[in-house]
Amino acid sequence: MSGRRATLIGALVGALTLGPLAIAATSPLLQWRQPVYIAAGFAGVAGLALLLLQPLLIRRLLPGIDGRRWHRVIGVALVLMVVIHIAGLWITSPPDVVDVLLFRSPTPFSIWGALAMWAIFGAAFFAALRRRLSPRVWRLSHLVAVTLAVLTTAAHAVLIDGTMGTLSKLALCAAALTATAYAVVKAKPGRMLKRR
Amino acid sequence: MTLTALTRRTFVAAGAATLASGLLVPARAAEIAPTQTMRGGANNYRPGAPIVERIGNGGFWMTGTVRRAGDGAPLPGQRIQVWAHTTEGHERDPESHGATLTDENGEFRLEMPQIVPAFGQAHGHVAYDSDAFKSVFLRPLLPRTSDTQLSAHFVLQPA
Numbered sequence: 001m002s003g004r005r006a007t008l009i010g011a012l013v014g015a016l017t018l019g020p021l022a023i024a025a026t027s028p029l030l031q032w033r034q035p036v037y038i039a040a041g042f043a044g045v046a047g048l049a050l051l052l053l054q055p056l057l058i059r060r061l062l063p064g065i066d067g068r069r070w071h072r073v074i075g076v077a078l079v080l081m082v083v084i085h086i087a088g089l090w091i092t093s094p095p096d097v098v099d100v101l102l103f104r105s106p107t108p109f110s111i112w113g114a115l116a117m118w119a120i121f122g123a124a125f126f127a128a129l130r131r132r133l134s135p136r137v138w139r140l141s142h143l144v145a146v147t148l149a150v151l152t153t154a155a156h157a158v159l160i161d162g163t164m165g166t167l168s169k170l171a172l173c174a175a176a177l178t179a180t181a182y183a184v185v186k187a188k189p190g191r192m193l194k195r196r
Numbered sequence: 197m198t199l200t201a202l203t204r205r206t207f208v209a210a211g212a213a214t215l216a217s218g219l220l221v222p223a224r225a226a227e228i229a230p231t232q233t234m235r236g237g238a239n240n241y242r243p244g245a246p247i248v249e250r251i252g253n254g255g256f257w258m259t260g261t262v263r264r265a266g267d268g269a270p271l272p273g274q275r276i277q278v279w280a281h282t283t284e285g286h287e288r289d290p291e292s293h294g295a296t297l298t299d300e301n302g303e304f305r306l307e308m309p310q311i312v313p314a315f316g317q318a319h320g321h322v323a324y325d326s327d328a329f330k331s332v333f334l335r336p337l338l339p340r341t342s343d344t345q346l347s348a349h350f351v352l353q354p355a
Contacts, residue, residue, distance in 0.1 A: 022309070029312060029313060030268065031283075032281070032282070032283050032284075032312050033286075033314075034286060037286070037314075085281040089315070091287075091313060092286065092290060093239065093240060093286070093287055093314075095236075095238075095239035095240060096236065096239050096240075096315050099235070099236055099239070104235060105235065105236060106234060106235040106335060107236075107315065107316055107317055109316055110315075110316065158318040161313040161316055161317055161318060162313065162316060
């Protein structure tokens with residue numbers, strides 16, 4: 001990777017991930033929220049930002065970083081963000097979170113959030129079991145899970161009236177979707193499907 | 197009629213529809229269907245929240261009507277509880293809750309702090325939960341986050 005391209009990618013990814021966090025940190029909504037609710041919201045924003053990093057890491061597109069190793073570290077962090085997000089919301093308003101987890105919430109975005117949770121847990125589950133699975137099963141299942149995770153997370157985030165700025169949120173979601181699509185295509189799932 | 201916010205447009209449309217159906221089928225014109233509880237409407241409800249002049253420092257108005265199913269007669273003296281995530285507290289906070297009684301026209305009007313978006317949507321909670329009629333829990337959305345009022349309408353059926 002040329003130095004200029006590396007710098008460009010680094011700056012772009014930095015802006016796309018840190019920008020939404022900075023905007024969320026200055027949201028007027030924060031003044032009317034308890035710390036645990038604020039933490040839950042930030043875990044959600046951070047989780048969305050990590051979704052952009054994952055495909056870039058595994059395709060080794062981030063300059064000067066051991067992509068495969070950091071993909072695992074960020075994967076664990078992502079699961080942790082999901083857990084903090086849900087736990088914080090649960091403490092803030094238990095019945096609303098129970099409704100979401102039982103798929104009976106009145107808010108459409110929360111259905112996407114619950115699906116995203118399961119997709120992210122699924123992707124992590126397959127990754128943890130990868131040595132026990134055949135390479136083909138492991139790679140295909142992980143690819144399907146992460147694709148669903150990014151799609152459902154983007155739908156979840158875009159529909160929420162929350163602390164993130166609309167433009168920065170759309171930009172981050174679009175970037176995460178694009179990077180994931182690129183990484184999935186590069187992984188050549190069609191070749192994995194062919195019987196040998 | 198459904199539970200959507202009563203804007204001028206829906207009010208006029210509903211009025212016209214009622215008028216039209218009344219002219220066409222006079223015998224059924226008075227059949228007013230009971231309001232159904234909305235999903236999530238009862239979340240963070242506090243049974244027995246006190247009747248208050250105003251919730252917190254006010255600045256936002258929750259209004260509405262309470263009528264009887266069938267003939268649509270206004271129901272005076274009905275206890276309505278209101279709560280929401282506002283500039284002064286979370287939905288779970290006891291001081292975010294308050295109740296009021298409907299007047300002789302079956303109308304209620306309770307001042308409360310400004311509702312702000314929480315759990316992804318700016319919304320309020322309004323409930324009827326006394327003995328005479330079946331309980332109804334509503335969860336109306338603010339059409340715009342900047343709105344300083346919200347209304348919810350009840351048509352109750354005997355318990």
